[in-house]
Amino acid sequence: MSGAIGHLLVLGGARSGKSRFAQGRAEILTGELVYLATAQAFDDEMRERIALHRVDRGPRWSTVEAPLELAEAITSYSTPETVVLVDCLTLWASNLLLAERDTAAATEGLVHAVLSARGPVILVANEVGLGIVPDNALARRFRDVAGKINQEVARAVDSAIFIAAGLPISLK
Amino acid sequence: MSGAIGHLLVLGGARSGKSRFAQGRAEILTGELVYLATAQAFDDEMRERIALHRVDRGPRWSTVEAPLELAEAITSYSTPETVVLVDCLTLWASNLLLAERDTAAATEGLVHAVLSARGPVILVANEVGLGIVPDNALARRFRDVAGKINQEVARAVDSAIFIAAGLPISLK
Amino acid sequence: MSGAIGHLLVLGGARSGKSRFAQGRAEILTGELVYLATAQAFDDEMRERIALHRVDRGPRWSTVEAPLELAEAITSYSTPETVVLVDCLTLWASNLLLAERDTAAATEGLVHAVLSARGPVILVANEVGLGIVPDNALARRFRDVAGKINQEVARAVDSAIFIAAGLPISLK
Numbered sequence: 001m002s003g004a005i006g007h008l009l010v011l012g013g014a015r016s017g018k019s020r021f022a023q024g025r026a027e028i029l030t031g032e033l034v035y036l037a038t039a040q041a042f043d044d045e046m047r048e049r050i051a052l053h054r055v056d057r058g059p060r061w062s063t064v065e066a067p068l069e070l071a072e073a074i075t076s077y078s079t080p081e082t083v084v085l086v087d088c089l090t091l092w093a094s095n096l097l098l099a100e101r102d103t104a105a106a107t108e109g110l111v112h113a114v115l116s117a118r119g120p121v122i123l124v125a126n127e128v129g130l131g132i133v134p135d136n137a138l139a140r141r142f143r144d145v146a147g148k149i150n151q152e153v154a155r156a157v158d159s160a161i162f163i164a165a166g167l168p169i170s171l172k
Numbered sequence: 173m174s175g176a177i178g179h180l181l182v183l184g185g186a187r188s189g190k191s192r193f194a195q196g197r198a199e200i201l202t203g204e205l206v207y208l209a210t211a212q213a214f215d216d217e218m219r220e221r222i223a224l225h226r227v228d229r230g231p232r233w234s235t236v237e238a239p240l241e242l243a244e245a246i247t248s249y250s251t252p253e254t255v256v257l258v259d260c261l262t263l264w265a266s267n268l269l270l271a272e273r274d275t276a277a278a279t280e281g282l283v284h285a286v287l288s289a290r291g292p293v294i295l296v297a298n299e300v301g302l303g304i305v306p307d308n309a310l311a312r313r314f315r316d317v318a319g320k321i322n323q324e325v326a327r328a329v330d331s332a333i334f335i336a337a338g339l340p341i342s343l344k
Numbered sequence: 345m346s347g348a349i350g351h352l353l354v355l356g357g358a359r360s361g362k363s364r365f366a367q368g369r370a371e372i373l374t375g376e377l378v379y380l381a382t383a384q385a386f387d388d389e390m391r392e393r394i395a396l397h398r399v400d401r402g403p404r405w406s407t408v409e410a411p412l413e414l415a416e417a418i419t420s421y422s423t424p425e426t427v428v429l430v431d432c433l434t435l436w437a438s439n440l441l442l443a444e445r446d447t448a449a450a451t452e453g454l455v456h457a458v459l460s461a462r463g464p465v466i467l468v469a470n471e472v473g474l475g476i477v478p479d480n481a482l483a484r485r486f487r488d489v490a491g492k493i494n495q496e497v498a499r500a501v502d503s504a505i506f507i508a509a510g511l512p513i514s515l516k
Contacts, residue, residue: 011337013302013473015491045481127336129185130357131303131475132311137217139476147187147337154337162336164471164506165355165491165498167515171339183509185474299508301357303475304483309389319359319509326509334508343511 006158007114008122009171011150013130017166019087022124023057029120032082035063036073038092067095071106071113078117089153090126093146097138103145110149111156123157125150178330179286180294181343183322185302189338191259194296195229201292204254207235208245210264239267243278243285250289261325262298265318269310275317282321283328295329297322350502351458352466353515355494357474361510363431366468367401373464376426379407380417382436411439415450415457422461433497434470437490441482447489454493455500467501469494 008025012018026033035057041047054063066073070092078084086092089110096103114121129147134140154160160171180197184190198205207229213219226235238245242264250256258264261282268275286293301319306312326332332343352369356362370377379401385391398407410417414436422428430436433454440447458465473491478484498504504515 009337013471013491014477015473015488015495016471017491017495045484125337127185127188127474128476129187129474130299130301132300132306132315133186134476140217143476144187147185147189150337151187151189154339160337160339162341164515165353165469165494165504167498167504169341169506169513169515171336171341181509297509299357299360301359302471302473304472304478304487305358312389316359319357319361322509323359323361326511332509332511334513341513343508343513 007117007120007156009150009153009157009160010122010124010163011127011154011160011171012163013127016163018124018163019053020056021161021163021166021168022085022087022122026083026085026122027060029083031119032079033061034077034082034084035061036066036070036077036084036086037063038067038070038086038088038095040065040067040091040095067092068099068101071109074110074113074117074121078119078121080118082119084117084119084121086121086123088124088126089149090128090146093149094142097142097145103148107149107152111152114153114156123153125153127162179289179292179328181322181325181329181332182294182296182335183299183326183332183343184335185299188335190296190335191225193333193335193338193340194257194259194294198255198257198294199232201255203291204251205233206249206254206256207233208238208242208249208256208258209235210239210242210258210260210267212237212239212263212267239264240271240273243281246282246285246289246293250291250293252290254291256289256291256293258293258295260296260298261321262300262318265321266314269314269317275320279321279324283324286325286328295325297325299334351461351464351500353494353497353501353504354466354468354507355471355498355504355515356507357471360507362468362470362507363397364400365505365507365510365512366429366431366466370427370429370466371404373427375463376423377405378421378426378428379405380410380414380421380428380430381407382411382414382430382432382439384409384411384435384439411436412443412445415453418454418457418461418465422463422465424462426463428461428463428465430465430467432468432470433493434472434490437493438486441486441489447492451493451496455496458497458500467497469497471506
């Protein structure tokens with residue numbers, strides 16, 4: 001049994017410590033720990049980063065890759081004895097755009113999967129809208145989609161936390 | 173009468189839900205709702221975005237365009253029976269720079285207009301300084317001006333809120 | 345004597361008012377005020393900015409340049425009668441990268457110097473990870489290093505504050 005904790009969104013910048021924070025939150029719960037990775041290794045930089053993160057998490061975790069079919073993965077892996085960690089929604093947004101998926105429908109499906117999950121779901125996301133407006137239209141569209149996903153998921157979860165320099169600020 | 177609420181700054185990233193939050197705050201007040209839009213439609217992307225937002229706001233709102241003469245618009249439209257929403261200060265900063273206005277004088281004028289307003293003023297602004305330093309000098313200058321405006325307005329208002337993923341953090 | 349205050353990290357965006365906030369915090373303490381500047385003036389834009397900031401701080405401050413040997417400077421200048429302000433860690437990160445230093449070792453040295461300081465140390469840092477992923481690999485590496493430094497320092501200090509529009513949010 002994973003306990004009384006509900007679903008949690010952990011939001012933060014790049015290298016803010018959000019993934020580590022989310023993992024720490026998952027690890028204080030009992031039950032199986034399933035890491036749903038949305039990252040896809042397109043180049044050596046990404047491959048190295050992914051491998052490093054997997055080593056960092058340690059042996060308590062099993063890792064499942066879900067670059068696109070995230071709602072389905074949550075539905076498949078969530079059980080009353082399992083904690084599911086999704087890392088992260090922003091790479092998923094990027095994957096959806098590259099695969100030319102309907103992002104609104106995918107977001108709706110994700111929210112439905114989280115609300116129907118049988119155990120706690122912890123979701124990690126980047127905040128990417130706090131810099132200068134990007135030059136190119138695709139980056140602006142990505143920023144819009146990522147921000148929209150964050151808002152929809154924030155509405156669905158029980159708690160949301162913003163991380164800066166590894167430290168939490170409660171949003172909800 | 174718009175009630176005892178004072179002036180409010182709503183700060184957040186792109187697609188953070190800051191405009192919607194600010195509108196929600198305005199709509200719980202009684203009185204006329206005036207939306208002072210600083211956006212200028214230079215291309216189809218912007219035109220589409222503006223039209224969409226106008227439909228989103230619904231019929232309770234009247235919309236006034238004030239891309240540059242924002243202080244004057246606040247002074248003209250603020251009455252004890254009116255809630256004025258300015259959306260947003262960051263586009264206004266951009267407009268001032270493009271029009272080669274004196275941004276310091278304009279900011280001073282804005283703060284004076286807010287402090288002299290006869291009803292509540294809600295101002296929306298982007299935080300744009302939390303990404304990597306921009307490559308070009310104009311973007312850096314924009315970032316400086318936008319940040320300065322945010323600080324000056326934050327000092328003048330009664331309350332300030334930071335929005336992430338649609339959720340508020342109280343700043344003041 | 346500088347009083348019972350411990351070490352403080354002030355985190356924020358560009359033009360968020362973080363330096364001014366940090367200076368204000370230093371100035372309410374008694375003792376000598378030492379400003380450890382990590383900025384290096386490579387061009388006129390930077391030179392102008394640095395000179396302006398020095399005038400802003402006023403005569404109570406003495407300024408020491410420490411673009412690279414920051415740990416050593418903290419160790420040299422910190423006394424029970426001195427408040428040391430480091431402004432800022434993010435330019436230091438940039439300097440380390442340009443000088444091809446070992447950033448992990450330098451960060452460890454910095455944290456050690458802060459923890460061993462004989463008076464309060466106030467450190468200013470930029471959060472740079474809340475925009476779109478930068479196009480080039482060097483900027484991504486910079487973002488990683490800056491974020492890592494922020495996390496390590498945040499762990500070491502007694503208090504940490506996030507600044508937006510000049511207003512503080514307590515992180516720790």
